[in-house]
Amino acid sequence: SKARMLFIGHPPLKPTEDALFDQPEDYLAPPEFRNALLKAVKKHNIDLVFSANLSLYSETQLGDTSFITTGGAGGLVMNDETSFYHYVQVNVSPEGEISHTLQRLEVGQHPILKRLESLWFFIYSLFYAGYLNFLIIVAIFAAIAIKLYAIIFVGKDYYPDYNLDPTPWLEKPIRVAMFTNNYLPFIGGVPISIARLRRGLEDLGDKLLVVAPRYKDQPEAEEHVLRIPSLLAMGEKREFRLANIFLGRIRKRVRAFHPDIIHLHHPFWLGSLGLFIARRLNVPAIYTYHTRLEHYAHFVPLPGLIFRNLISHTLIKRFANKCDGVIVPTYSTEEYLRMIGVKTPTFVQPTGIEYKRFQAVSDADIAALRTTLNLKDEIVFISVSRLSNEKNIDFMIDAINTLRQETSKPFHFLMIGEGHQKDRLQNKIHELGLDTLVTLVGAVPPEDIAVWYRLGDAFVFASKSETQGMVILEAMAAGLPVVAVRSSGIDDVVRHGVNGFKTPERQDQWCTQVKRLLEDDELRGKLSRQALAFAKDFSVEQFATDVREIYATALALSNKKSRKQRET
Incomplete structure (x- = not known):
């Protein structure tokens, strides 16, 4: 017969289909040898070149030669349109005419069993394909075994050690x-x-x-x-x-x-x-x-x-x-x-907090401070915070601007604290025409802060960066009900409807609760008494x-x- 076929292990050409997990070493190498072989194939008029090493079927025509990649060395057969069980039937006529056909095998297993079998052949192939793959597989199984041992056999006590004696x-x-x-x-x-x-x-x-x-x-x-x-x-x-x-x-x-x-x-x-x-x-x-x-x-x-x-x-x-x-x-x-x-x-x-210190403030000291600030009978809102972005001061100023348009009851907002945003906030207050309603007090010495708290009728707060909000407890120690934006540090301290109100970061809801405290003297007095009682449990001594x-x-x-x- 004049039919000429060549069988080699590694494919000389990369298949047009995507091969799962293929690596450069899966193909014929080095390039000089591959090119020399392709020239010999062309020179000797080879009809068919068969190769394996990839778990798929691929056929490429180069000149008069068909390059067929078929099967694999026990690789992972996916049973899809590219990777499937098959064999190639080759027919050679007496005149030397050569032809081939792909014969797909319909393996009668359950699809899950097919995948498991293919996975086993894939793993099996890794063990004899090279020492490196073998070591990798052993290392993976060892790591899994150690992890399972730690989970199953090593006892863990997730509870505190109650036997400790301090x-x-x-x-x-x-x-x-x-x-x-x-x-x-x-x-x-x-x-x-x-x-x-x-x-x-x-x-x-x-x-x-x-x-x-x-x-x-x-x-x-x-x-x-x-x-x-x-x-x-x-x-x-x-x-x-x-x-x-x-x-x-x-x-x-x-x-x-x-x-x-x-x-x-x-x-x-x-x-x-x-x-x-x-x-x-x-x-x-x-x-x-x-x-x-x-x-x-x-x-x-x-x-x-x-x-x-x-x-x-x-x-x-x-x-x-x-x-x-x-x-x-x-x-x-x-x-x-x-x-x-x-x-x-x-x-x-x-x-x-220094609870007793807030109770020690005299009415005379409060009256003197009110006179110094030229305050009359208006309700006074207090807030204590550094004037910085994370403290959300703009939120309160905008809400105060809305509040003055919704109420006829006089009030004044004292913002105590220093910070790099002070000049910008002061300009904003001026632009909104709030100069007579909002005062940026600046820093107050710690020894005087209790009097300023006691001057207020309610405490307002919008910061979301607190882990507790110590100033809120101090305000309660001064008998001030609180309106604050809900956040992780506020949620545990402010009891809604008991010692104040907490709202989402929405100005309409926040402003509504501030307005309630402003206009409802009875509600403000009730929450004030309850805030004072709540703060009593947080003394410095305890x-x-x-x-x-x-x-x-x-x-x-x-x-x-x-x-x-x-x-x-």
């Missing part, structure tokens, strides 16, 4: 080193919270060391504070400080203090240094989640969406999981931490006592882990 640590003074990126005289929720906790713990007999940035107007003598000079100062009044965490004297001072526990108030910079020192000194590290970082993207020199949706949550998750305990002020913030993957033991502990128990629990857990390590 009593030995509660019966003696605890030495606490705190690390914070801002502190007094900088006015903000975090510095004030830290200062109150420090005073409360010292009253209980504990020893405190606060590691914080240095400020221009800081007190001259501070036995309990280690001030760190700044590498960089930012903000309109250089109020945001980037402390020099590379100074060796920080570590020396903290080591000389001999802390029993280290309390971190920020998940970066000085907070990171504090965590590092805690690990070096082998003492527990407790982190208080104060701030929703995703709402501070405008302060970060990165694309806003990347920081807000990725970096902020990842930063908090990684930092919290490196600590021995996390304090959160509300159950909603605890739920947030669980959702982003925090597995560290979490303690819900609301921040304390706050310090509860945090001290958290410290003792963390120390007991750390001691238990150390004993286990020594035993093993």
